Amino acid sequence: MPEIRAEMVANVWKVVAAEGDTVADGDTLVILESMKMEIPVLAESSGTVSRMAVAEGDVIQEGDLIAVIE
């Protein structure tokens, strides 16, 4: 059950995928914003988004859970 975690402190700008969505490897799950830069967070495997742990506007820390793909 791959967990997608944050690589850095950032604001969640856009949540692109929703719980229940089928995603392919490389699909954008959410777009983070840090230091005036948009950072897309991508699915690292194909599957179903079983959990979306962030909402738009959230501030997340390095290591925080973003999503779970099953």
Place this chain on the structure above:
Amino acid sequence: MIAVYSEADAELPFVTESDEAVLIGPAPAAKSYLSAEAILAAAAETGAQAIHPGYGFLAENAAFARQVIDAGLTWIGPSPDAIQQMGDKISARNLMAQVGVPVALGTAEPVSDADEAIAEAKRIGYPVMIKAAAGGGGIGMTVAADAEALLAGFETTRSRAERFFGSPSILLESYITSARHVEVQILGLADGRVIALGERDCSAQRRHQKLAEETPSPGVGGDLRQRMLAGAVRAGEAVGYRGAGTVECLVDTQTSEFVFLEMNTRLQVEHPVTEMVTGIDLVEQQLLIADGADISFDPAAVRPHGHALELRIYAEDPVRFLPSPGTITQWDEPAGQGVRVDAGYTAGNVVTPHYDPLLAKLVAHGADRDEALARMRTAVAEFVIAGPKTNLAFHAELLNSDEFASGMYDTGIVARLRQ
């Protein structure tokens, strides 16, 4: 000197070292550094006489400049009209063409939809650069090599343009495959004259944002330099420019011809390299000009000496250039002959994700380019920053690359180093 700051920056040196500092709001820039109301209230409360807008946030905001002037304060910058004329890339391009400054083949009016973009790109010829007319900082710029890429890039650029600059206006320009980014420092004097203080080469970029700058440009010879400086003065004169400004150009490395790119109607981040070779304090000139006084030097007697390099030290990883906020646990600056460090942070400070990743500007001057490069290599090796990741390791690599060392590089150098 009175500083204004957001809650995120309360501990930073620019706040602790200022004579007086006023908290103007929470971390999000829209509620602090972009709030004209909060800044003007701080000015009124402290009895400030003038506002220096720096080089980000509201520095190129004509409406803010007008509000400052209307509040009876001195605006340390060009007139709101000049900011506005140069702020829109399309109107700036058209004005430059009118006064005889070369511009790249491109659109004279905003491109409103995808069909029009396709038609215009066919006229201009691929590859084309898609840009936000109100844009800056390289945000939203996309190169399209064919119609398919153009359609995708047009939508991306338009959505970014709306989000970051509040205007969906788009222009297309012919894309120069191998170009150097060279800009000219100008000063519009209180008596109305416009002078040029040499050029800066800013070709080392990632994501269309500058990483390293130098003067003089290794890619600009005597005749081209004369034409660029004269063009930049004409650009300034065309808008009645007053104060410090920068005329950005692209130099085609194949033809050694230049075209006008845009004008930055403010002090530039990389202004220290010009100061190092001319001995002129540009911020001092800004203050004198805003006060209606004479500048501190004789323009006819300026003789730049030696070579200067600047590196932007960013809180980002040196491989993928991804942001790396965090707490700075160690900060040891280099020192030595010809070395200057303009730092925004020190040990104990927290680098937050709210603003630009720029931590410091590392500048080295030498009698010639080789000496400046040697001093810079030593300075980079001696600069120790622990906590956030920084791009210092990238800079060491850049300085040691054959391409940068030769001086014969173009705007593709960073991408090539990362292939």
